Amino acid sequence: MKRFKYAFAGIKALFEKDFHFAGHLMIALAVTVMGFLFSLNAVEWLFIISAIFIVLITEIINTSLEYTVDLVTADYHELAKYAKDTSALAVLLAASYAVITGLIVFLPKLIELFT
Numbered sequence: 161m162k163r164f165k166y167a168f169a170g171i172k173a174l175f176e177k178d179f180h181f182a183g184h185l186m187i188a189l190a191v192t193v194m195g196f197l198f199s200l201n202a203v204e205w206l207f208i209i210s211a212i213f214i215v216l217i218t219e220i221i222n223t224s225l226e227y228t229v230d231l232v233t234a235d236y237h238e239l240a241k242y243a244k245d246t247s248a249l250a251v252l253l254a255a256s257y258a259v260i261t262g263l264i265v266f267l268p269k270l271i272e273l274f275t
């Protein structure tokens with residue numbers, strides 16, 4: 161029960177620092193609605209769900225790392241920059257995976273719908 165309590169406390173900490181997270185959630189919701197509208201099959205759902213979770217989890221870990229770096233130093237430091245920049249790169253890669261997955265799954269369906 162304690163683990164749940166701490167995890168839920170993490171939601172508040174996440175939204176306090178990460179202003180992009182609500183945007184990620186909105187996109188995830190929109191993609192899920194589209195998935196139902198296009199009646200995705202099981203494999204397509206698996207890829208879409210994995211893309212959503214990878215982006216959200218990476219963004220959460222990125223925020224966690226930013227908190228940690230800010231705890232260690234408020235001053236400019238090259239290593240702090242490296243830590244935050246490499247973490248941001250992980251988010252970018254996760255987002256790229258999600259965009260590629262979304263295009264592969266939805267683009268043929270959208271083309272079929274509008275042609």
Ligand SMILES: Nc1ncnc2c1ncn2[C@@H]1O[C@H](COP(=O)(O)OP(=O)(O)OP(=O)(O)O)[C@@H](O)[C@H]1O
Pocket residue numbers: 177178179180222226233234235236237238240241244245248
């Ligand atoms: N203490 C620091 N020392 C050196 N560079 C820093 C430091 N803090 C932040 N930076 C640089 O500023 C960038 C943005 O850092 P910041 O903490 O503002 O993240 P953010 O804009 O909140 O990131 P995100 O958009 O992923 O939430 C970092 O990627 C890094 O290049």
